Every structure is written in C-alpha cells, then in structure tokens.
Amino acid sequence: MRTQVAIIGGGPAGLLLSQLLNKAGIATVVIELRSRDYVLSRIRAGVIEWGAVELIRAAGAGERMDREGIPHDGCRISDNGRLFRIDFVESAGKRVMVYGQTEITKDLYDAQDAIGATIFHEVDGVTLNDVVSPTPSVTFLKDGVRQTVEADFIAGCDGFHGVSRPTIPLSVRREYEKIYPFGWLGILTRTPPVSDELIYARHERGFALASMRNANLSRYYVQVPLTDRVEDWSDEAFFEEFRARMPAEAARRLVTGPSIEKSIAPLRSFVSEPMRWGHLYLAGDAAHIVPPTGAKGLNLAASDVHYLYEGLSEWYHGGSNAGLEAYSQRALARVWQSMRFSWAFTMMMHRFPDHSDYERQMQSADLAFLETSASARRVMAENYTGLPY
Ligand code: APR
Ligand code: PHB
DSSP, X not given: OBOSEEEEOOSHHHHHHHHHHHHTTOOEEEEOSSOHHHHTTOOOOOEEEHHHHHHHHHTTOOHHXXXXXXXXXXXXXXXXXXXXXXXXXXXXXXXXXXXXXXXXXXXXXXXXXXXXXXXXXXXXXXXXXOTTXXXXXXXXXXXXXXXXXXXXXXXXXXXXXXXXXHHSOTXXXXXXXEEEEEEEXXXXXXXXXXXXXXXXXXXXXXXXXXXXXXXXXXXXXXXXXXXXXXXXXXXXXXXXXXXXXXXXXXXXXXXXXXXXXXXXXXXXXXXXXXXXXXXXXEOGGGTEEOOSTTOOHHHHHHHHHHHHHHHHHIIXXXXXXXXXXXXXXXXXXXXXXXXXXXXXXXXXXXXXXXXXXXXXXXXXXXXXXXXXXXXXXXXXXXXXXOOOO
C-alpha cells in the first residue's frame, strides 16, 4: 500500500493531523496499536486552548465541541482556603473551552469515518523502515498478515510509549526529564461541579483540583504519594480529602456520588530533541510530556500538528520544504514555553515532601503576587489560555 503521510498512532495528535491533511487533499494512513474502544476509554484532561479549538474546527471536528463545550472566561486559585480569581478575558483577551479531550478524540474518529479515512487498529510489531532514505515505509501485522505502507513522510504520533521516538538513534537524540515525587488521584462522578469555574487549590495537605465536564459531571483530583494505590482509596476517603483541601465555599457545595472512573497518574516533564529525523516527524506525547497542571498535553499536541500540517501542505501544494525544515525548531520553541508554564504551575501548587518551610513560604509569596499583581495575572492568563502558534 502507498500513501503520502503514514501516521503512527490514532490518539488526538495522529487523528487531528490525518483529518487536516485529508481535508487538504493529502492522503494518509493511520496505524493504531489498540482498538478504537480502548483509545476512547482513556480519560484525559478537559481544557482546550482557543488556538486548539480553532484548529479542531478547521479540521471539521468542532461541531459537538461548540454545542456541548463550555467556554470559561477565568479560573479560581486557592491558597490554603484563600480564594481569588484569574479573569482570562480581562487579563489576556482570551478564554478556554472546557470539553473532554476524550470527546475530542471521539469527534475526530467520527470525522475521519465521514471522509472515509484509512485507519488500521489492533496491529502488532509496528516498525519504521528506511526513515532517512527517500523511500520510508512502515510495516506491521494485521490479523497475522504482514502489511507494508510506503510513504513520503512518517508522522510519529504514537505517544510516550510508542516506537517512533526510539527509531531516532541515541547519538542524535537528547532527552530532558523531570519526575515529580507525587501523582494525581482523579475521579469522575455524575454530580454537579462545586464551582462554575475550575479551582486549583494549594493546601498544606497537598494540591487539589476541581474540574468538570458538564453541569452534571465533575472531575476532581487530589495529590497523592506515588506509593498510594487506587484500591487504597474508597470514594468516601477521596471526598473527605478533597473537601479538606477545597476553600470553604466550595467544600460546602460539594455533592458526593459514586465514582465512575478512578485512577492515579504520575507527574512528569519530558522533552526529546530533535522532533525530526530524516522523513520522520514526531508530534504530541511521542516527543514530550507535561504534568497535568494547566492541562497542556493535548494543546501542545495541537500546536505540533499545526506546524507539521503547515510544513506538509507547503511541501505538497507549494513545493517548498521550508516549513518541514523549520518544523523541529518551531515546534520545540513552543514546547519549551509550555514546559516552563506547566512546571512553574506544578511547583507553585503542590506539597513537595522535601520542601522546607522556606520553600513553602516562597510558594505562598508567588500566589500572593499572582493575586495582587495585574502583570502576574496577565502572565498566567496568557499561558493558560495558550501562547500563539
Ligand atoms: N504503533 C501504533 N500506535 C501506537 C504505538 C505503536 N507502536 N504505540 C502507541 N500507539 C498509540 C497509542 O495506543 C495511542 O492511542 O498511539 C496513540 C498515542 O496517543 P496519546 O498517547 O493520546 O498521544 P497524543 O496523540 O500525542 O496525545 C496528546 O492528548 O489527551 C491528551 O493527555 C493526552 O497528552 C496527551 C495528548
Ligand atoms: C481535567 O478536567 O481533567 C483537568 C483540567 C485542568 C487541568 C488538568 C485536568 O489542569
């Protein structure tokens, strides 16, 4: 089989790229390890930057998001119960869309179906071949039969555990990593959210986040030690801990109910450079991971896809390789900015086991500055709603 762009991975990055390319008349084949149901069972964050909203619309997958998503003009921050608001529109002239990233993946699959895109699911032994030659290809097993997809380019959108990044030799690749000494225990529950906006709460017992999917679906998190297991946390224990970390008004409004999903995610910052090797271009979690504080994962995948899509359309429609040549550098410049924001927001809000009282005072001072300084709020709002592409 021959195509123009072979895309490894059918998560948000791979599907968004495939959808944009198909709409621009560029042929793709998506190769995904898992079943569609498995991909759509992964619960992800729920805040979409406006740049990503517009890209999803441009891909023809924004209709349900525009109907069911909730635009948010601000968020709340709490420091040991002291609550204040960041007004995104006042501070940065932008807002965000609250809409589940899993829903976006579903909408992208539906959009791909509608245009008859080629997607292989449940494949084995995906291998990238001759990536630096003019004739790259991807081979894999589908129902025990060996398949070969020849392509002009390969997009590695196969997430952190994929095969694309390791294809780049270690002599070329440089990795940067920070592991945080805690995780987030998250639950999804069919209850009205404690607040009309997200609440990011720093507390001496540890961080908590009140998020939502809609008027009757709440997504709540508490920071937990990495040694905790989900089985150790009953719903009652979760809600008790969450209530203790929320500011009083929100704690009073908390409605509890059975969890319909409960999981622990570790926090990590990771970047692999470069994002291009020969005809292989990495996008999304294949090249970088951010901690969830600020919900930049899908948003960063979207900006990579934007740069890669531009480069590929310039190549196919204009005959210029300038965008592809610049891809790694352009994508990484924005990746590092998002890394900085997610790291700083994580460092400011969590309880670190090795922090001294001095370091805890520094966190309080950072938050007091954010509360009282219009410039600090602007920096926060610009980053949270998304830096320009
Ligand atoms: N071959 C083919 N597909 C693979 C392989 C492989 N060897 N390894 C992994 N995959 C698939 C995974 O099953 C997954 O569906 O690649 C996909 C990668 O998807 P994500 O992990 O969601 O990564 P990405 O598309 O970059 O998503 C970016 O969106 O929702 C957020 O939190 C999510 O930060 C992530 C972001
Ligand atoms: C979520 O809704 O799951 C969510 C929202 C904001 C974050 C992280 C996760 O920063």
